[in-house]
Amino acid sequence: MALRTEPFVLNIGPQHPSSHGLFRLEVTLDGEVVTGLELVLGYLHRGIEKLAEGRTYIQNIPLTDRLDYLASMTNNFAYVLAVEKLAGIEVPERTEYLRVIMAELMRISSHLSFIGFLLNELGAYFTPLFYMFREREKILDLFEMVCGQRLTYNYMRIGGVSQDIPEEFLPAVKRFVAEMPRLVDEYEQLLSGNEILLARTKGVGILPRDKAINASASGPVLRASGVKWDIRKVDPYSVYDRFDFEVPVGSVGDVYDRYWVRVSEMRQSVRILEQALKQLPKGEVWTKVPGLLRPLRGEVYGHIEGPKGELGFYLVSDNSIAPYRFHIRPPALLNLTALKDMVVGWKLADAIVIFGSLDTVLGEVDR
Amino acid sequence: MTVTLKGEEVAKKIAHSFPMAIITANQTAIIVTPDSLYQVARFLKATPEFDFDYLTNLTAVDYLDYFEVVYHLTSLKHNHSLVLKTRCYDREKPSVPSVVSLWQGADLQEREVYDLMGITFSGHPNLKRLFLWEGFPGHPLRRDYL
Amino acid sequence: MTLIGQFRDWLINFMPEWAAYIVAFLVGVVAIIAFVLVMIIVFIYLERRLIGRFQVRLGPNRCGPEGIFQLIADSIKLLTKEDIVPAKGDFWVHFLAPIVTFAPALMVFAVVPFHKGVVLTDLDVGILYVVAISSISVVGIYMAGWGSNNKYSLIAALRAVAQAISYELPVVMAAVGVILIAGSLSLSKIVEAQTIPFFLLQPLGFFIFLLGSMAEINRSPFDLLEAESEIVTGYNMEYSGMKFGLLYLSEYGHTLAASCIITTLFLGGWQGPLLPPFLWFLIKVLLVFFVFLWVRSTVPRLRVDQLMAFAWKCLLPMALINLLLIGAQVLWFPKALPWGMMVVNFAVAGILILLWSRLFALGGGRVEV
Numbered sequence: 001m002a003l004r005t006e007p008f009v010l011n012i013g014p015q016h017p018s019s020h021g022l023f024r025l026e027v028t029l030d031g032e033v034v035t036g037l038e039l040v041l042g043y044l045h046r047g048i049e050k051l052a053e054g055r056t057y058i059q060n061i062p063l064t065d066r067l068d069y070l071a072s073m074t075n076n077f078a079y080v081l082a083v084e085k086l087a088g089i090e091v092p093e094r095t096e097y098l099r100v101i102m103a104e105l106m107r108i109s110s111h112l113s114f115i116g117f118l119l120n121e122l123g124a125y126f127t128p129l130f131y132m133f134r135e136r137e138k139i140l141d142l143f144e145m146v147c148g149q150r151l152t153y154n155y156m157r158i159g160g161v162s163q164d165i166p167e168e169f170l171p172a173v174k175r176f177v178a179e180m181p182r183l184v185d186e187y188e189q190l191l192s193g194n195e196i197l198l199a200r201t202k203g204v205g206i207l208p209r210d211k212a213i214n215a216s217a218s219g220p221v222l223r224a225s226g227v228k229w230d231i232r233k234v235d236p237y238s239v240y241d242r243f244d245f246e247v248p249v250g251s252v253g254d255v256y257d258r259y260w261v262r263v264s265e266m267r268q269s270v271r272i273l274e275q276a277l278k279q280l281p282k283g284e285v286w287t288k289v290p291g292l293l294r295p296l297r298g299e300v301y302g303h304i305e306g307p308k309g310e311l312g313f314y315l316v317s318d319n320s321i322a323p324y325r326f327h328i329r330p331p332a333l334l335n336l337t338a339l340k341d342m343v344v345g346w347k348l349a350d351a352i353v354i355f356g357s358l359d360t361v362l363g364e365v366d367r
Numbered sequence: 368m369t370v371t372l373k374g375e376e377v378a379k380k381i382a383h384s385f386p387m388a389i390i391t392a393n394q395t396a397i398i399v400t401p402d403s404l405y406q407v408a409r410f411l412k413a414t415p416e417f418d419f420d421y422l423t424n425l426t427a428v429d430y431l432d433y434f435e436v437v438y439h440l441t442s443l444k445h446n447h448s449l450v451l452k453t454r455c456y457d458r459e460k461p462s463v464p465s466v467v468s469l470w471q472g473a474d475l476q477e478r479e480v481y482d483l484m485g486i487t488f489s490g491h492p493n494l495k496r497l498f499l500w501e502g503f504p505g506h507p508l509r510r511d512y513l
Numbered sequence: 514m515t516l517i518g519q520f521r522d523w524l525i526n527f528m529p530e531w532a533a534y535i536v537a538f539l540v541g542v543v544a545i546i547a548f549v550l551v552m553i554i555v556f557i558y559l560e561r562r563l564i565g566r567f568q569v570r571l572g573p574n575r576c577g578p579e580g581i582f583q584l585i586a587d588s589i590k591l592l593t594k595e596d597i598v599p600a601k602g603d604f605w606v607h608f609l610a611p612i613v614t615f616a617p618a619l620m621v622f623a624v625v626p627f628h629k630g631v632v633l634t635d636l637d638v639g640i641l642y643v644v645a646i647s648s649i650s651v652v653g654i655y656m657a658g659w660g661s662n663n664k665y666s667l668i669a670a671l672r673a674v675a676q677a678i679s680y681e682l683p684v685v686m687a688a689v690g691v692i693l694i695a696g697s698l699s700l701s702k703i704v705e706a707q708t709i710p711f712f713l714l715q716p717l718g719f720f721i722f723l724l725g726s727m728a729e730i731n732r733s734p735f736d737l738l739e740a741e742s743e744i745v746t747g748y749n750m751e752y753s754g755m756k757f758g759l760l761y762l763s764e765y766g767h768t769l770a771a772s773c774i775i776t777t778l779f780l781g782g783w784q785g786p787l788l789p790p791f792l793w794f795l796i797k798v799l800l801v802f803f804v805f806l807w808v809r810s811t812v813p814r815l816r817v818d819q820l821m822a823f824a825w826k827c828l829l830p831m832a833l834i835n836l837l838l839i840g841a842q843v844l845w846f847p848k849a850l851p852w853g854m855m856v857v858n859f860a861v862a863g864i865l866i867l868l869w870s871r872l873f874a875l876g877g878g879r880v881e882v
Contacts, residue, residue, distance in 0.1 A: 010664050018742045032668075032817050039475075042498035049483070050507050121742045123814025125733055130568040196734055196813045203879075213443060216422050216472020227443060234446050235369035299395065301424065301439055301450070312424055314437065327426040329439075337474050345879045348668070349743045349816045366498060 007035065010348075014043050018121050018352045021362025025355065032347045037340045041333075044366035052326035057083050057293045058158060060326065065152035067328065068364040070113055073106040073143070074306040076156035081237055082302030082313035083158050087295040094283045095160045096239045101173070101276050102146070102155065103304075104269040108180070109139040110307035111262040111269075114359045118259060119191065121356040122200050128191065135183060138176055145169050159289035170277070177273045184266050192260070201256035205342040205354035208253060215338035218331050219309025220261045221358055225253035231305035242279065243272045255357040262359075292321045299325075308332050308359055332364045370447040374398075377417075377449060384410060396437075396450040404453045405464040405490075411440060411451070412469050418442045419449065422470035425477065427484045429510045434461050434486055455486070465491040483508040515630045517541045541633045545622045552798075553765045557584055559799075560765075560806055567810035588758065596754040599662050606660030611752070611759035614653030617646045618766030625773045626701040628783050628790045639700035640688055643774055644681070647729065650767060651677035654738065654748050657760065661751035669738040669747025672817060676728060676737060679824035684725035686832035687718040690839040691778045704782030709851050712779040717835045717862035719779045721828050723804070726771040728824070731764070733809035737817055772801040827873050831865055 008029040013019035022043030028036035048067065052060045064075040077099055084091065116132030140150045146165055147155040155162050191197060207217065212225035222229055230247040232240040248264035250257030295317040303312035309331025316325035335358045343351045378392035388403035399407050411419045419440035428435045438451040455461040465488035466473045477488040478497040485506030488494060496503065505512050521537035528536070558581060565572025573583040598607050624639040626632040636642050651673055658670020692698055694714060695706035703711075712719035728735035738747045749760045776782060776797040785793035815823065838861060842854050 008664070010668075017745060042496075042500070045498040047507060050512075053510075119813060123733065123736070123740065123742060124812065125564075125741075125810055127564075127568045127810045130570060134569055194812065196815060199819055200813060200816060211471075213420050214471045215474075216470065229443055303423070310423065312439075314424060314426055314439070316428055325426075325428045327424075327428075329424040329426075333475055333479075334472055337472055347816055347818065349737075349740070349814075352743050 005030070012352070013040075018356060019362075020117070020356070020360050021365075023360070023362050023365070025351070027343075027348065027351060029348060032349075034343050034346055034348060034351050037343050037351070039336060039339065042366055044362045046367065048367045049326050049328065053322060053324070056321045057295070057323065058291070060323070061157065062152065062154050064328075065154055066363055067330070067367060068110075068306065068308060068311075068332065068361045069151060070361055071106045071110040071307045072151065072153050073102045073155060074110075074304065074311060076153065077103050077238075078302065078304045078306065078311045079313050080156045080158050081304060082300055082315050083293070083295070085302045086298065086300040086315050086317055087158070087289075087293060089159050089287060089289060091160055091287055092284045093239075093281050094164075095285045095287075097276050097280045098161050098165065098285065099156060100238055100240065100243075101273060101280075102143070102153075102161075104272050104276070105139050105142060105173070107269045107307045108266050109136045110359075111266050112136045112139075114262055114307075115187070115191070115259065118255075118353070118356045119197075121352050122197060128187075131187065135180070142169065142173055142176065145172065157286075157289075158293060160284075160286035164285045170280075173273070174277060177270055177277065180270050181267060184263065184270075188263055192263070198256065200350075200353060201259060201357075202254060203252070204255045204350050205346065205357060206252060206254045207338055207342055211338060211341065212253060215341075216334045217309070217338060218334060219305065219307070220258055220265065221309065221335045223247065224250035224257035224261045226251055231303055231310055235303070237302075237304055239276075240272075243275045245271050255353055258357045258359075294319055294321055301329075303329065306331060308361065308364065309335060328364075328367060330364045330367065332358070332360045332362075336360060336365065368446075369441070370445075371395075372447050372449045374450065380416075381407065381410060390454065396452050398435075398452040398454060401453050401455050401463045404451075405466065405469075408438070408451065408466050408469055411449070417449070418444050420444070422466070422472045423448065425466075425473050425480065427480045427486055427508075429484060429508065431510055432456070434458075434484065436463050436480065436486060438466070460487065461485065462487045462489050464489055465494075467491055482506070485509060515632055515635055516628075517633060519630075538633075545633055546619060548627075549619055549622055549766060549769060550762075552769050553762055554584055556765045556769060556802060559802070563803070563806050564810045567807070591758040592755055594754040596756060597751075599751050602662040602751065603660040606656045607751075608660075608756075610653050610657035610660055611756045611763065612653070613656060614650050615759050615763035615766060617649040617653075618763050618770050620646045621770040622773070624700050625770075625777060626704055626782060627794055629701070629705070631791075632701060635699060635701050638698045640692060640698050640703075640778075643700075643770075644685055644688065647767070647770060648677060648681055650763065653763070657752070658738075658748040661748070663751050665744040666748050666750050668744050669740070669750075673731070673738040673748065675817075676731070676735065676820060676824075679821055680725045680728040680735075680828070683721050683824060683828035683832040684729060686829070686836050687722040687725065688778060690715050690718040690832075690836055693836075693839050693843050700777050700782075704777055704784065707781040707784060709855070710779060710781035710784075713855055714851055715835060715839055715858050717831060717858065717865060718839070720862070720866075721832050721835065722779065723775060723801075725824075725828060726775060727805060727808065728820070730767040730771045732768065732805050734812045734814050735820060736809075736814060737820060740814060768802065768805060769798070772798045772805070775801050822873075827869055831869065834861075834865060 010027045010029055011024055012027055013024040014022045024040035026038040026040055027034055048063050052063055061076055064079040065072040067075045112132040112135050116129035119128035143153055144150050147153050207225050209226045212222050226249055228247055228249050233247055245268045248261050250261050297319045299316040301312055301314045303310050311331055312329030314327040315323050318324040342354050373394055374392040374397035378389050378397050385403055385407055388399045388407050390398045411417045419442050421441040421443050423441045424439035426437050433454045433456045436453050440451055441448045453463055463486055465477055477491055480486050481494055482496040482498055483506055517537050521533050524533035524537055562572040573580040576583040576586050598604055621643055623633045624636050624642055654673045655670045658666040691711055695703040731738055749757055752760055780797045783790035783794045
């Protein structure tokens with residue numbers, strides 16, 4: 001006799017250790033198997049797009065800090081690039097290099113916390129997380145040297161950066177760059193060969209290539225699915241065309257590939273940092289930009305390769321001091337589009353890991 | 368370097384297929400009527416010359432007279448991009464056809480626009496508010512929402 | 514004659530025989546409970562400090578010298594907290610669950626020999642008793658999960674039952690190997706039989722027993738019913754105050770029990786050179802605990818189907834082969850004990866583990882829905 005069964009609806013979140021913020025996954029379970037999934041967002045919605053319409057262009061920079069709070073520098077970078085494109089502002093060369101250095105440090109930091117949290121979701125009881133945070137801490141110290149902040153930097157400004165780097169910054173960052181490759185190797189040696197990690201991630205949550213493109217996945221998620229698409233290469237912004245680096249591409253598109261792509265990207269970031277530090281010119285870090293910037297009527301879409309994916313800003317100007325429309329293209333939100341297709345059919349534990357492998361930050365999803 | 372296709376040139380190329388569709392086209396964008404949006408989008412996606420397989424960004428702007436829904440399309444193969452726009456003048460019940468069946472990436476973005484701007488996307492499989500709760504009064508991103 | 518027996522005989526000089534029995538046993542029970550509780554405190558302290566070390570941090574070190582009073586502070590906090598029962602939970606089930614979970618952890622120690630003759634009751638069927646009693650605790654965990662009326666807890670409870678049933682088999686099979694060599698079910702006799710610790714005589718059985726015990730006491734990587742990142746500590750989610758404290762204690766109580774049983778069955782119990790026997794026992798128990806800790810702070814968690822597959826497809830066949838091998842050796846080559854056996858068994862263990870690691874791949878797990 002077959003037992004009568006009922007679907008079991010489980011709310012993962014909004015308060016859940018693996019929800020990366022406030023977020024709810026309404027999961028329908030058949031035993032342990034996920035049969036349905038619904039995203040419930042908006043717990044962290046602050047209306048940044050609306051807020052920005054009432055503030056001047058420069059006042060909006062701190063708002064961007066609060067999008068993806070694990071990669072604030074990159075958000076600043078994307079926003080100021082978009083505004084500079086809109087207003088046609090050229091920035092000094094030294095500034096470009098400083099921005100690239102900060103963005104790559106931020107990428108390493110963001111990927112480190114990704115790996116830590118992913119391993120935590122796999123059940124490694126915080127140990128990898130603490131090691132990753134030890135290295136992340138060094139990067140935060142560097143940022144603190146530069147701008148006095150550790151989380152919301154507000155460092156990049158329209159037409160420059162808020163201040164030149166202090167004397168002790170360069171030796172410190174050189175030390176970091178020198179020791180980082182060895183640490184990445186060490187962590188990869190410890191983690192990537194782990195039998196349980198492989199069993200939990202290989203072949204899990206596959207996002208096929210066509211699906212990834214169709215669902216507008218971007219960044220490491222897209223590259224893990226085998227698409228060689230990195231904005232730094234295909235549409236170079238700032239001075240990225242002067243650096244020699246590779247774009248790591250996965251083959252299957254499973255959780256392991258997403259993990260591997262990020263580990264490899266950290267190595268490439270270190271390479272970029274090495275070159276940027278070597279080429280860093282002397283000079284001004286600031287162009288003269290009016291305090292109340294009034295860009296000409298028009299619109300612009302500026303995008304960069306953030307740690308989470310393609311971070312874009314769509315700005316519409318009506319020649320006033322505030323943007324008429326301020327839209328953010330959030331990579332984290334768009335990467336969630338295909339989550340349901342990835343998760344259905346897997347176990348509850350996999351659902352958590354697949355969600356974790358997208359490296360979602362809810363500050364950016366909800367805005 | 369991603370080449371940004373000029374709206375005018377693309378308009379010329381698709382004008383014979385969709386003579387009624389194009390409202391206007393300028394340097395940056397090509398603007399089509401809401402009724403023909405889906406056909407134009409499908410044409411742009413399916414034609415090998417354009418091959419816009421990637422919907423980068425979807426958003427809407429409220430110009431008070433009309434809503435403008437903006438689609439940033441990218442072709443990963445040709446590495447070029449295009450801005451496709453459509454306008455709807457109805458403030459009470461603005462409606463635009465959904466492109467979810469072409470690009471799944473439009474799913475959450477259309478829900479977001481529906482939520483915050485109040486534009487209905489006909490044909491969307493699961494058009495619910497994304498961030499705000501059901502019953503929230505108004506649509507905050509409209510310029511007349513205070 | 515056990516220590517308790519001697520004490521009883523001495524007491525008979527002062528009181529009637531029935532009173533002597535009761536007093537002697539009460540003293541024994543209190544001593545055992547005191548030992549268990551003190552060891553649990555030591556375990557919790559060690560776990561927090563050592564895991565801190567594993568995770569490049571210090572661990573609790575503010576409360577008293579090196580943080581030794583941290584646990585006392587935590588207990589006071591737990592004792593003074595409000596006891597909350599979920600509104601739609603089953604009160605009695607919810608109330609009894611911590612007791613049902615904790616009691617077996619204590620009861621196991623009735624047969625654990627700490628020294629020659631230092632044992633509460635030297636049961637002739639000691640191993641059977643241990644296996645029977647320690648599997649009761651899963652009933653308590655199931656009650657906790659069920660009585661909480663919480664979905665996460667329910668998932669945890671069901672996982673716990675499935676896990677306990679699956680891992681009971683290889684554990685018992687591995688223990689049978691020990692019984693065959695020792696020729697007795699009594700734990701004291703097993704210890705006395707170990708002129709060479711049994712983990713050298715049957716390494717495969719030792720590994721199976723170790724892994725199986727880890728799964729039975731729900732230590733990482735088999736901690737699926739706690740699984741913080743998935744089901745948010747699962748079965749004890751809805752517990753607060755001292756009920757939670759009891760569940761927490763029982764977790765360590767079972768860990769201690771498992772460490773003691775492994776020490777007794779495979780590591781030679783109290784036996785050892787130079788140091789006093791009781792100290793040897795403690796050292797071995799802490800060593801086993803350290804292995805548990807080390808594994809916990811290092812490896813990720815298995816998925817539920819992988820956990821089952823590991824028990825049924827990997828540990829159980831290996832345990833059966835181990836049993837067959839030991840049985841054959843004991844039956845037909847009693848002269849070859851122990852050195853020949855040691856060499857053969859190490860070779861077989863190596864070959865089997867290699868073979869299984871090649872043939873048996875974890876993974877897969879997708880279900881079409």
